[in-house]
Amino acid sequence: MSGNPLPIPPEILHRREWHTETMWRDHYESQKILDFYFNSQRDPKPLYEAKLLIIGEGEAGKTSLAKKLKDEAYELELKEKSTEGIDVLPWEVPHLDGTPMRVNIWDFGGQEIYHATHQFFLTKRSLYLLVAEDRKEHTDFYYWLKVAETFGENSPLLIIKNEKRGDPFNIDERALRGEFANLKDSFSTNLSTNRGLDTLRSEIQKYLSSLDHVRENVPSHWADIRAVLENYSQSRNILELRDYFDLCRQNGFSDEKEMLAASQFLHDLGICLHFQKVRFLKKILILKPEWATGTLYKVLDNPDVKADFGRFNDDTLEQLWDEDDESQMRDELLQLMKEFALCYEIPGCKGRYIAPQLLEKERLDYPWDDSENLILSYHYTFKPKAIFPQLIVALHEQIEQNCRVWKHGMVITNGSARAEIIEDDLYRNAEIKIRVSGSNKRQLLTIVGHELDKINRSYDRLTTEVLIPCNCSQCKGSQNPHTYTWANLNRRQANGIATVQCDISYEDVNVRRLIDDIAEPQPRDDLDKMEKVDPRQSGATASPFSPTINIYNRNDNQPMTTNITQNHHGSGDNVAGDKTVNNYQAPQTPEAAQQIIQELLKQLKIDEQTTAAKLQTQVTFKDLEWQQTLWAAFKNAGPELAKSAVGIALASAGLPGAIAAAAFNVVVEGVRGGLENRGALPPGDDENPFGEPSF
Ligand SMILES: Nc1nc2c(ncn2[C@@H]2O[C@H](COP(=O)(O)OP(=O)(O)O)[C@@H](O)[C@H]2O)c(=O)[nH]1
Ligand SMILES: [Mg+2]
Incomplete structure (x- = not known):
């Protein structure tokens, strides 16, 4: 069924789930698909709902644009408070067919700290606006387009040039369009004078109307529960699962499985958060995603936590999460932070945590024996900024002395083996380098490789290559050896080609040896x-x-x-x-x-x-x-x-x-x-x- 053009949202047809200890998994659940199909046939109701994401650097004018779209009479504030995490603003705008459409505008904080949660909130099947301003030269179009492409897949993107100074500014749109099929168009505006705002609004309306899922049918009781949750979200941030089930029953659901399918659907649409696979979190629905992210960023954006390079403890949380819901939900919120790989608890130090993205940038000093190291690196065409912090969280239990870790590197141990893992601070053609010393090197390398592979795979569209240094007489022990890609070595081996020529020494190197040095026989x-x-x-x-x-x-x-x-x-x-x-x-x-x-x-x-x-x-x-x-x-x-x-x-x-x-x-x-x-x-x-x- 999943290959057929049925009017069923992909969330139902083909569901990907985050398995805490494993990875994303695909699900094709035929009963759910059939239930959905027959329910929606019996009692169809199009949702007319769309998600609009506004991204770009801080200060570009994202929040101002969101407010101007809703209301052109909105007066710009001289000192607009910078967005913490995410704001979600509802906007009613007619679909081109005349039906009122509900648009949820997701306004993202631009600072780097907010990049850590992009993976969870930059969704597919949405419209993206990338806002750039003329006063700062630094909008990195490549980065933002890559982010939108990585997370938003084929979602269309419009560049909004916010000409704050009033001067037109140019970007090399032709080059960008050549590389990014999702880039559809660009528009100029000046938000203080409303110049270009009308055109912009009608273009946005057009693109939103053409998102193909907007008019998709959902069973009417699904639309009903969506409306009920919306109502509830006015007065509360969280709903317990059993209360959600009750509400579902009152609205025509009978089967708990279907109720969970509905909450998953709403989660995927970004209407609420329901992490069904996480032990601590599955018992609650977070009705306001922006509330949850706001609370997390209360910690990450806190000056004391920043000054302490990401270190905080239970007392910090008690102080910062002092509102009713926050203090009641402290365990769950902390779990959410861990789940998003925003922090980890220091092993052996209960109640003390580290947020790896806030760690010191300077490389630490430590002794290293560089004889007979096992070395390899991961090469990324594009490396999202959250990857390395995620790796730190994944491997934190093995960090040497619990403290050999900084923003871009760490040393981990396993028995007498030590691994040093360092990333360069790039996102394009970037690298994560691993070298291992001591005994049982391959085992530790395998541990690191598994974790990194798992993280890489959780991003749908990442391309990575594993590079293996040459071991010919000139390269062995060299700081700049020739490297081979793992894929190339494998192809050679599969085709019975036993050697590969080193580009530096022109020696013929044994392929099998290169492979065996790195890859552990599978336990x-x-x-x-x-x-x-x-x-x-x-x-x-x-x-x-x-x-x-x-x-x-x-x-x-x-x-x-x-x-x-x-x-x-x-x-x-x-x-x-x-x-x-x-x-x-x-x-x-x-x-x-x-x-x-x-x-x-x-x-x-x-x-x-x-x-x-x-x-x-x-x-x-x-x-x-x-x-x-x-x-x-x-x-x-x-x-x-x-x-x-x-x-x-x-x-x-x-x-x-x-x-x-x-x-x-x-x-x-x-x-x-x-x-x-x-x-x-x-x-x-x-x-x-x-x-x-x-x-
Ligand atoms: N003069 C002028 N100021 C603007 C314009 N757009 C935004 N601003 C101001 O620039 C600052 C940053 O805007 P904001 O919308 O908060 O940016 P964000 O960080 O991308 O959300 C605010 O003080 C706005 O009032 C514009 O077109 N002209
Ligand atoms: Mg803002």
Whole structure:
């Protein structure tokens, strides 16, 4: 259903969720889709609601513009209070079809501190206005357009040139348009004289009307509950989940699952916040997102906290969160800050916290043994400013002496291994460099790599490359070695090319050695819990810590890369293949394939009572991705390794010896049958590639 042009919002059709300990996950829940569809057919009601986001540097005139759009008679204030976090202003404007449309204007604080929450509030399917003023030269159009593109996806963007001085100013719009398809147009205005304001308003109205979801139908009881929540938000900031359920029941809902689907929908539209997957937060709906962000920024914007470079404690929170709702919700608000990676609690110091973006900028001094280091770096075409603070929060438990951390770097430890992680202060063609010393280096590198991969993947549109330094006689130990991308080394290995020439020394370097130096052989238990990564969402990221599986299309033999990821806490994930074509996933080495077979078979429910027939049924009815991956792994492992992998997996699951012996053919036939039923058997595989089954 998700590929069909149904009048169903993507929030319902295809939902991404933040899993606290893992990552974003995709959901296709057929019952929910069907319920929504039939409900909206029975009783449809278009919501006529749109979100308008105003972004740009501080002082550009964003708040003034928001107020002027609502009311052109609004008098500019000489000293407009600078926006803390986000303000949300409702604006009624007619749709081009004449129906009144409700527009929520999201006015963002421009200071860098506010960038940390962009990921959560810069939404898709919205209209973006990028406001720039003529008095300051510093509007970085590239940065803001990149931000809007990264978070807003295909949402249209208009540049508003606020000519405060009255002089026209020019930007190289042609160049920007060449790079950013989301940039639709630009307009000049002067907010103190209202020059250009009428045109601007009608253009905005036009773009808002053409957002395709604005007239989407939602079941009428969903629209009702939305209105009820809106009403409640006039008088309160928070609603307990059970009260929300009651309100839903009074408005025609009966099923709690549907109530949660509705609150997720409203969350995605930015109407309220409901973090259903976070233990502390799932029990409340935050009716005013701007209230929540405002309270968080009360802490981050506090002069004392800033002067202390981001350090604060429970007393600070008690003082700053002194209003009724704030003091009652202190635990939840703190949890929200942690959830947004805005702060972490210092290990061993209960009640003391650090907000990493406020840390000292200067690099710390510490001893470092630079012999025999493992080194690699992540290269970002565009690096959102929140990435490094997020990494600090993710790794904070391992920070050396709890204090070797600054705004752009940290040293973490694991046993006697130490890792130094430093980012450059760039956002374009930026780098995060990692070097590891001590023993068990690869293990620590893997930990860092996992966390960083996880963060990178939580951004839909990031492209990153892992760079590995050359180890030829000239580069080894050099501060400026030649580097290879991980993807390149992998392609070489997959195509049987054993060496690569160093650009500096022209020596031929062994590819396998370069790879083995960095990538840890996968620990078995880590692959236990498999998680799916949508290859479209994993971007161009190929990382040694999200071991790569190449998906070969049989016809052109072009590898498409996707990731198998694992994380060091003991969950890993497996690959989602491309469902529409006959691809199969080919793990790089027979050993990796063997490993995958064992891990996939662990997902079966096997005990002493399992018969050959039960086993075959299970395999035949497993999901397509599982089958495709297993099939590819079988072929890459080759008959001997594949057989032994099946034997090991089933025997260790407790399957009686007699069945385990025959199990290989049972599994092969089962998965082949499953693929065949779904029309997903790779061409040429109609014959059992391992010979006739002999049960
Ligand atoms: N003279 C003049 N002042 C403006 C104009 N637009 C905004 N301002 C002033 O510039 C300051 C910053 O504007 P504000 O809307 O708060 O910027 P924001 O930080 O982007 O929200 C305020 O004091 C405004 O009154 C304009 O077009 N002309
Ligand atoms: Mg403002």
